[in-house]
Amino acid sequence: MGKKDGKNASRKDAQLVLRLDKNERDAFVEKCKALDTSAAREIRRFIREFMKAHPDD
Template sequence: MTGKDHKRFNKKNSQLVLRLDRDERDAFVTLCKELDTSAAREIRRFIRSFMKENSRT
């Protein structure tokens, strides 16, 4: 699989909409930037970790 094919295969195709306080959101995004990461990456990491820790299989 070429790099292009790999990117197309792993493309995200769903969204999760969250409502949160603007100040909290801004502080989170700022902290992510300071840590050289993205808010989306950290939220995905949290979701995967949460699912793994709470899996009932």
Template sequence: MSKKDAKKAGKKDSQLVLRLDKAERDAFVELCKDMDTSAAREIRGFIRRFMKENGGD
């Protein structure tokens, strides 16, 4: 598999829309910045751990 193919295979192609209180969202995003990570990365990590711990595929 070439680098280009590998990059395509790992590409994210779906979105999950959440409704949050603005203050809560802003505090979360700021905390992620302070921890040198992104909100999206942390949410993806949460989903993966949740799936693994709860028998998701």
């Protein structure tokens, strides 16, 4: 099972490391906070939408 409380059935077990400008990263994180979301959530959402828009042929 995932976490002890069982809330995360689809366990995330991979990481994507990227480098970007600190000011850009900080602005992104602050914008996410202002919109009551997280940077990780928005990046995951982008990846899912990107993959849906560009399916394998």
